[in-house]
Amino acid sequence: VDRRDVGVRRSPFLVTYWTGDEHRVYSFCNRTEHRCTPLVFTILESAAKWRSRAEIAQSVSDSDAESVYAVLDGLERDGLLESNDRPTGEAERALAKWESWNPAAGFFHAVTRTAPIGGEAPRPKSLVVAKSFPSPVKAYEGRTRIELPALEGDGTLDDVLHERRTWREFGERNLTLVELTTLLGETFAVQKWMEVEDGDWVALKTSPSGGARHSIEAYVFAFGVDGLDGGTYHYNPDTHSLTSLGSATRHLLAEFIPGREAFHGPAVFIALTSVFARMQYKYPLPHAYRVVLLDAGHLSQTFALVATALGLAPFCTAAIDADAIERHLELDGISESAILGLGVGTRPAGKDWSPMHDHSAPPATRPPKRSSRAR
Ligand SMILES: Cc1cc2nc3c(=O)[nH]c(=O)nc-3n(C[C@H](O)[C@H](O)[C@H](O)COP(=O)(O)O)c2cc1C
Numbered sequence: 001v002d003r004r005d006v007g008v009r010r011s012p013f014l015v016t017y018w019t020g021d022e023h024r025v026y027s028f029c030n031r032t033e034h035r036c037t038p039l040v041f042t043i044l045e046s047a048a049k050w051r052s053r054a055e056i057a058q059s060v061s062d063s064d065a066e067s068v069y070a071v072l073d074g075l076e077r078d079g080l081l082e083s084n085d086r087p088t089g090e091a092e093r094a095l096a097k098w099e100s101w102n103p104a105a106g107f108f109h110a111v112t113r114t115a116p117i118g119g120e121a122p123r124p125k126s127l128v129v130a131k132s133f134p135s136p137v138k139a140y141e142g143r144t145r146i147e148l149p150a151l152e153g154d155g156t157l158d159d160v161l162h163e164r165r166t167w168r169e170f171g172e173r174n175l176t177l178v179e180l181t182t183l184l185g186e187t188f189a190v191q192k193w194m195e196v197e198d199g200d201w202v203a204l205k206t207s208p209s210g211g212a213r214h215s216i217e218a219y220v221f222a223f224g225v226d227g228l229d230g231g232t233y234h235y236n237p238d239t240h241s242l243t244s245l246g247s248a249t250r251h252l253l254a255e256f257i258p259g260r261e262a263f264h265g266p267a268v269f270i271a272l273t274s275v276f277a278r279m280q281y282k283y284p285l286p287h288a289y290r291v292v293l294l295d296a297g298h299l300s301q302t303f304a305l306v307a308t309a310l311g312l313a314p315f316c317t318a319a320i321d322a323d324a325i326e327r328h329l330e331l332d333g334i335s336e337s338a339i340l341g342l343g344v345g346t347r348p349a350g351k352d353w354s355p356m357h358d359h360s361a362p363p364a365t366r367p368p369k370r371s372s373r374a375r
Pocket of ligand 1: 164165166167260262316317318319356
């Protein structure tokens, strides 16, 4: 087939950057990358508007046509160039709606969506950013320090706050439906509605949300809840109900949280996703992508505190494979994307602490001596 007449155009979702001496061009739509050689750069420059492949080959006169066509093939294949003999993809259409969030938030979204597989493995030295162990606290020298009165808890909220821990082992007992219901209702249910514009209402929940947009959705994967069939559910925060979306077994967690075996045994896993348009409608600047992440963090802490108050064993993890979760939930990963994973089970018998896999000693209750390295 003679493809010389096929029109091509530069993808609107490209970022170029230098790393060391190498110039790279990255598509934050397709998550593909090419070296941005002078030839690639010239081709992308000349393809700002639709042009035929032949025109582009002619305009790059100092390279022979064959090598230009070879580069064009590669750029088209990886979506750095659109071509008019192929329909616009769903991802392109969804990402176009991010408008002024691009390129910054679109780029950040693409490169941070999914944790590297095998998460707990030792990192290669070249990937260690800080070269020595940074002090965990900051202290000013030579400044007046004001001692504060000792904390006087009232024995309710502060007990829960101090008892919250991340759990990586779980008990045999299933969750009761009341426990799950309490967790979902107290964390995600709409408490009140507030009219913000003529006829437009936003939800208020037990956690704050930037602009009260509450872009975060909760999908429940039930593996061990008495009175609820195992399966995938969407929690409806307005009606405090679950919509059944299909089956689910614990095996999914090996895909959803790869390399984190300690998190593969909870009775319930909850995937938090964001419907970005809720945030984008009010906040057109990419800064609001931060707000999405912060919102998820607030919900996560509320969830952990409710679970702790119920005597349960919660965790949260950012080490999710967003692609795997989105495939299961049939989400496009752009208009709605997985952000954070939450889990909860019962507590394992005879344990009141479930440390990180590589720390067997129980945590100290007294503050450590400030090391001489601390600054
Ligand atoms: C955003 C976020 C992501 C986390 N991801 C992981 C994880 O992938 N694996 C893990 O073992 N713990 C994970 N944790 C739990 C932390 O390791 C834990 O909070 C920390 O060790 C302090 O312990 P604590 O929660 O019991 O106070 C995560 C915590 C947060 C807030």
